[in-house]
Amino acid sequence: MEKTKKISGAKLYRRYLSIHVRSVMQYKASFWMTTVGQFLTSLNMLLGVYFMFRRFGSVKGYTFSEVLLCSSIMLMEYSLGECIARGFDTFPAMVRKGGFDRVMTRPRSAVLQVLGSNIELTRVGRMTMAVIMFVYGISHSGVHWSAGRVMTVIFMLIGGTALFCGIFLIYAALCFYTLDGLEFMNILTDGAREYGKYPVNLYGKRMLQFCTFAVPYALVQYYPLTYLTGRSDNLFTMFLPLLATVFLIPCYLLWRVGLRHYQSSGS
């Protein structure tokens, strides 16, 4: 075969995405029901926050719309992360069914192929809910929107999505050893989504430290939020969410180590 230019990873990912869109269109009813289901499930989150505030009025100085802003951004990040990295979330099944052997026999990076194997478009439902909450939060929180604050939100979305992708990547990497799913990892994904409704400093200093240095949720949530809501005018906090993307590096290294331990599963 003559030497030809390899098509780029981004382009190949778009091709995978296109296959998923075409597949989804084969099952219209299933797609819509799941999407609506996702939408209604996330309604829980809104109600939870709503009733909390009806009872207490404010939580540690945060208003209802400020918390809504926080939780909606977290929910968006989570939905995006789950949509993109769903392949890692369902990775145990892939290993058990031998689908990963197929990945290994194709001349592209394993990460790219696993990502491409499952792109969860039904998360649009959750995303829609998050956008509604976000819009309400914006219009009622009294945030003075400047270019810097808009950038902060964009950085938060990038950093947070990367963070959730990283956690899903860890989850998949551990499967190389266990060949099975690890439910405790859900604390870091679903758990974070739930606790992340409120700025993490609410949970005390220890928790804030954990969320700053171990799994850096606070970098995409608490710190930039203080800037957004005018509690701090430290420009540095605006860029902290981007720092959270560095979290992907140790996750990727763990994956690489796991890959070397891959044992396949029967014939």
Add this chain to the structure above:
Amino acid sequence: MIVMKNICKTYKVTRRNAGFKEAARSFFRRETETVTALDHVSFTIHDGETVGYIGPNGAGKSTTVKILSGILTPDSGECLVDGRVPWKNRIRHVAQIGVIFGQRSQLWWDVPVIDSFELLRDIYSIPPDTYRANLDEMTELLGLSEILRTPTRQLSLGQRMRCELAASLLHSPKILFLDEPTIGLDAVSKIAVREFIVKRNRAHGTTVILTTHDMQDIEAITRRIILIGKGKILLDGGLDELRRGGEDIDHTVAELYRSYEI
């Protein structure tokens, strides 16, 4: 050329007795046993050869194929496929091989076969001319023109296997690994698959390594067989040398298994 030299591979297997109590015990203290899948396996396969790799279940056939196709790393030994170490330079290696697992599909389930082919074209970065030529050739030889627009999930097993063959050859691999390609197929499909593999080998000089339990596959496709049992190569020779008298090949192989006590 494929050279395998003293390749060894072991797996850790957990064991326990039957029953709930034993299950609970093994949850805390696991007894693992090391099972040898491959024990100093060595052979050489030249370009354009057709080799049947046979042996009973659990003999180490799949493990060998997985090592040669870069999926698994052996514990020790050397292996070179056209000068490449499969597990060290996976991406460069797998671009030059085709692999078919008879029991698993490589096609996307919900989209027409042609969509899968086009995605494979992008994954392998196949040049448009090569892709067109291969697709046309395969469509004709395998009679795919009717089924290319059908979603994979609606194909019969025979139709699907024909598509799998085409999918593994779109990038013109020099070596083709076939792991039980005729399993579950009806007589017509089996013959079609066999004839196609033979033609491909003759026309393109593709090296074919076939593992199967169907001795008629072996008879129709391969010239040479390698017999593996309990992780060791027991026999390596021409198909003709194997046959004794006029007995059919199934009996010959059963006789062989018995004589090696595998």
